[in-house]
Amino acid sequence: MNITTLAVPGIRGLTPYQPGKPIGELEREFALERIVKLASNENPLGASPKALEVVRRILGASHLYPDGNGFELKAALAQKLGVEPAQIVLGNGSNDVLDLVARVFLAPGRNAVYSEHAFAVYPIATQTAGATGKPAPAHDGSRGPRFGHDLQAMLERVDPDTRVVFIANPNNPTGTLLGRCELHSFLAALPEHVIAVVDEAYFEYANSPDHPNALDWLEEFPGLIVTRTFSKAYGLAGLRVGYAVSGREVADLLNRARQPFNVNALGLAAATAALEDTGFLEATVQANDAGLRRLEAGFRKRCLDFIPSAGNFLSFDLGRPAAPVFDALLREGVIVRPVGNYGLPNHLRVTVGTTEEIDIFFAALDRVLGS
Numbered sequence: 062m063n064i065t066t067l068a069v070p071g072i073r074g075l076t077p078y079q080p081g082k083p084i085g086e087l088e089r090e091f092a093l094e095r096i097v098k099l100a101s102n103e104n105p106l107g108a109s110p111k112a113l114e115v116v117r118r119i120l121g122a123s124h125l126y127p128d129g130n131g132f133e134l135k136a137a138l139a140q141k142l143g144v145e146p147a148q149i150v151l152g153n154g155s156n157d158v159l160d161l162v163a164r165v166f167l168a169p170g171r172n173a174v175y176s177e178h179a180f181a182v183y184p185i186a187t188q189t190a191g192a193t194g195k196p197a198p199a200h201d202g203s204r205g206p207r208f209g210h211d212l213q214a215m216l217e218r219v220d221p222d223t224r225v226v227f228i229a230n231p232n233n234p235t236g237t238l239l240g241r242c243e244l245h246s247f248l249a250a251l252p253e254h255v256i257a258v259v260d261e262a263y264f265e266y267a268n269s270p271d272h273p274n275a276l277d278w279l280e281e282f283p284g285l286i287v288t289r290t291f292s293k294a295y296g297l298a299g300l301r302v303g304y305a306v307s308g309r310e311v312a313d314l315l316n317r318a319r320q321p322f323n324v325n326a327l328g329l330a331a332a333t334a335a336l337e338d339t340g341f342l343e344a345t346v347q348a349n350d351a352g353l354r355r356l357e358a359g360f361r362k363r364c365l366d367f368i369p370s371a372g373n374f375l376s377f378d379l380g381r382p383a384a385p386v387f388d389a390l391l392r393e394g395v396i397v398r399p400v401g402n403y404g405l406p407n408h409l410r411v412t413v414g415t416t417e418e419i420d421i422f423f424a425a426l427d428r429v430l431g432s
């Protein structure tokens with residue numbers, strides 16, 4: 062008996078998501094004095110001290126179930142975003158929400174459209190739901206930023222069986238950003254039977270006037286779902302809180318499939334406190350802007366191409382297979398992210414760290430490339 066054949070077809074053809082290498086794992090492999098992890102787009106400033114204080118305070122109530130409706134967090138989010146709490150669906154990270162979308166709208170015989178080089182969770186969620194993924198080629202540089210989503214190509218792949226289109230804006234791992242007008246035209250051109258997911262995991266880092274806020278279009282497009290997270294700029298990746306904002310009808314459907322207690326009590330409280338800590342968020346965004354410039358300058362100095370990024374990470378081109386460089390960096394105690402599984406075998410993705418971490422990264426890279 063081959064147990065694998067018992068699994069549903071979608072699962073049989075699936076390879077699991079590859080997370081950034083945890084620090085502990087590298088510590089077990091090599092004796093290293095210091096390890097710098099720039100592999101998972103975590104906040105180098107840590108978490109909001111206000112959020113951490115709340116977590117410490119409520120830790121003793123860990124025997125109680127969390128509020129399954131996330132009343133306080135939804136109220137705080139609704140106020141901040143100018144929507145109704147009934148339009149919000151909370152998730153165990155926004156990953157959970159993406160998975161919910163797939164479970165609610167996808168099934169065998171249906172398909173989802175997303176871009177080449179797009180966030181790896183889209184194909185996984187699609188296949189897990191038994192649906193077919195239809196990746197569209199990314200821009201080759203002739204009609205739009207190289208590696209960026211080609212919305213025309215995506216639209217051409219939409220057919221009567223398409224139920225979901227996933228768009229990451231900015232996208233991970235490329236950092237490419239779609240402008241307000243092109244994204245709006247695309248949403249307007251989508252047929253009504255398609256749910257559009259605009260994944261804004263890096264929205265808080267936005268610093269260009271053309272950076273769209275897809276929440277502006279919720280009234281106009283009843284099938285629009287905007288997802289955001291507390292994992293990136295808010296620095297709460299370990300507590301797992303994300304959310305979707307949509308019209309009420311879509312939110313109601315997602316909530317039907319949601320596990321009753323999908324967001325834990327510490328996460329709920331920390332996220333609510335983090336929302337109020339605007340000072341921490343401002344410091345985060347400022348540090349990120351400076352860090353991005355430092356990375357860009359470093360790559361230019363070394364004549365290494367990179368993809369201009371609107372997130373808290375940058376993918377750079379080694380002009381040759383990146384895997385050996387990734388391995389050599391590990392031995393130097395620096396963890397970055399290989400992106401070969403995203404169709405970018407010559408690139409590595411590095412998260413914007415502190416100034417010190419960036420300098421350690423470049424010093425390690427110089428040792429690796431010089432030898």
Ligand SMILES: *Cc1c(COP(=O)(O)O)cnc(C)c1O
Nearest residue numbers: 154155156180233262290292303
């Ligand atoms: C990091 C990331 C997410 C979600 O992370 P969660 O921790 O599950 O909220 C979603 N989309 C993109 C594009 C990301 O990079």
